[in-house]
């Protein structure tokens with residue numbers, strides 16, 4: 672599995688923006704309470720809570736070693752596409768052949784391989 676992680680710079684900007692959003696929520700509550708809006712001040716509380724979660728997430732990604740991933744790239748052997756069973760066998764959508772039927776290639780030199788090869792016959796490197 673390969674993961675695409677958010678950049679630290681954009682994460683820092685997102686965290687700072689979230690703090691400003693939380694500040695907006697505070698002003699919202701103040702203005703609503705001063706104008707007698709009562710119940711609508713509650714939306715400011717929700718807004719502040721959402722902003723603080725965003726701020727924590729973004730500052731974590733900006734500063735910590737173990738960033739959350741934006742995308743996880745998995746091979747079909749690691750995690751199947753959940754839509755494959757639904758659409759398999761329908762004529763208008765091409766059904767992907769299983770990986771064992773597809774030709775294998777050496778990751779080092781690109782030579783085409785038999786499926787049971789442990790070593791590349793071209794470059795001699797060990798295959799996984």
Ligand SMILES: [Zn+2]
Nearest residue numbers: 777780791794
């Ligand atoms: Zn090779």
